[in-house]
Amino acid sequence: MPTPRFKSIAVKIGSNVLTRRDGTLDVTRMSALVDQIAELHSAGMRVVIVSSGAVAAGRSELRGIQGLDSVSSRQLYSAVGQAKLINRYYDLFSGRGLACGQVLTTKENFATRRHYLNQKHCMEVMLDNDVIPVVNENDTVSMTELMFTDNDELSGLLATMMGCEALVILSNVDGVYTGDPTCHDSRLIPVIGSGFDASGMISENRSSLGRGGMATKYRTATKLASEGVAVIIANGKREGVLTSLMGLGPEVPHTLFSPSATPVTGVKKWIAHSEDFAKGAVRVNRGAAEALLSPVGTSLLMVGVDAVEGDFEKDDIVQVIDPEGNVIAWGRAGLDSVHARAAIGGRGSRPLIHCDYLYIDSSVRSPFLP
Ligand SMILES: Nc1ncnc2c1ncn2[C@@H]1O[C@H](COP(=O)(O)OP(=O)(O)O)[C@@H](O)[C@H]1O
Numbered sequence: 530m531p532t533p534r535f536k537s538i539a540v541k542i543g544s545n546v547l548t549r550r551d552g553t554l555d556v557t558r559m560s561a562l563v564d565q566i567a568e569l570h571s572a573g574m575r576v577v578i579v580s581s582g583a584v585a586a587g588r589s590e591l592r593g594i595q596g597l598d599s600v601s602s603r604q605l606y607s608a609v610g611q612a613k614l615i616n617r618y619y620d621l622f623s624g625r626g627l628a629c630g631q632v633l634t635t636k637e638n639f640a641t642r643r644h645y646l647n648q649k650h651c652m653e654v655m656l657d658n659d660v661i662p663v664v665n666e667n668d669t670v671s672m673t674e675l676m677f678t679d680n681d682e683l684s685g686l687l688a689t690m691m692g693c694e695a696l697v698i699l700s701n702v703d704g705v706y707t708g709d710p711t712c713h714d715s716r717l718i719p720v721i722g723s724g725f726d727a728s729g730m731i732s733e734n735r736s737s738l739g740r741g742g743m744a745t746k747y748r749t750a751t752k753l754a755s756e757g758v759a760v761i762i763a764n765g766k767r768e769g770v771l772t773s774l775m776g777l778g779p780e781v782p783h784t785l786f787s788p789s790a791t792p793v794t795g796v797k798k799w800i801a802h803s804e805d806f807a808k809g810a811v812r813v814n815r816g817a818a819e820a821l822l823s824p825v826g827t828s829l830l831m832v833g834v835d836a837v838e839g840d841f842e843k844d845d846i847v848q849v850i851d852p853e854g855n856v857i858a859w860g861r862a863g864l865d866s867v868h869a870r871a872a873i874g875g876r877g878s879r880p881l882i883h884c885d886y887l888y889i890d891s892s893v894r895s896p897f898l899p
């Protein structure tokens with residue numbers, strides 16, 4: 530048997546891949562994907578699944594319910610649909626002699642390093658014992674303001690958390706197109722490298738069941754690629770898509786986001802995905818903004834800080850804002866806000882954010898870029 534292209538991957542399966550036109554769960558499609566994941570597993574790969582589809586599955590089960598607001602219907606449908614979804618996965622995997630386990634999570638579970646490492650440990654134990662993790666956002670308790678944009682965002686976090694070499698996002702399109710994929714003159718983009726900006730080609734269109742559309746897939750994919758993780762977007766409805774993408778079958782159309790060759794440490798990956806948990810902000814002067822945005826890794830020193838906003842503890846995440854008001858970076862504070870305020874503009878004190886704990890947003894548009 531040929532060797533798979535990667536040793537460890539996360540596979541995100543969109544709602545549309547798992548749903549038939551009439552809204553019911555497409556068990557044939559699920560079964561085909563489970564077959565392929567079992568094949569990858571027996572070829573020695575570690576596979577984590579992020580599966581959407583709970584809300585869609587619940588909605589098709591409870592047809593006819595009316596008058597619920599959007600939060601209530603999401604809670605109700607996901608409660609019922611998730612039970613149905615995981616049951617199917619469980620039966621399908623056990624039919625292939627494998628166990629799968631359910632991991633339901635929320636954005637808050639990624640907010641502190643302790644919770645983050647706890648979840649990571651759970652999934653490592655599962656993988657070490659040949660149990661396939663099937664992850665989804667816990668929509669029954671996720672509050673609107675603290676929800677993942679969608680499972681594309683969640684899958685990006687998980688792929689970096691688990692140290693995966695690649696993330697495969699399965700949707701109902703073959704990848705990123707140069708325009709609306711339904712227009713006849715749009716073309717599939719086979720490879721997106723670090724110098725290529727395709728964001729202007731992506732419309733807000735999304736499929737009937739999708740939550741975030743291509744825009745969140747693109748955002749997640751470029752971020753992960755910059756952290757050294759390969760990302761592939763492909764059509765989950767194509768026969769043998771996963772085994773093919775892993776080099777065990779004939780080529781299928783897809784878009785590859787080529788990974789950066791610069792390695793990123795585990796803690797930095799966590800920080801990269803922690804912007805939403807920032808407890809405060811620091812405004813930096815021109816010199817500091819230029820130094821931070823230069824290609825040389827630099828710590829943020831108090832001499833470059835003009836203002837400290839919010840109340841934060843040491844080790845909390847804080848945003849870094851340039852003199853034009855752009856968020857250019859975020860990182861783990863080495864001082865609490867009281868001590869940081871007292872040290873504004875000072876020399877000789879510890880860095881406010883050490884470069885090992887600082888993430889520079891590669892999509893930033895700042896006049897202080899070199
Ligand atoms: N440039 C583009 N290339 C591909 N798809 C695009 C593009 N712009 C918008 N889209 C839309 O993104 C959709 C996929 O996202 P989404 O509906 O969220 O799917 P999923 O349920 O798989 O997460 C496509 O069906 C398409 O309508």
Ligand SMILES: N[C@@H](CCC(=O)OP(=O)(O)O)C(=O)O
Nearest residue numbers: 544581582583584679680740
């Ligand atoms: N947790 C939700 C996921 C919603 C979502 O992100 O859907 P999609 O855009 O199809 O990946 C569900 O299971 O229905």
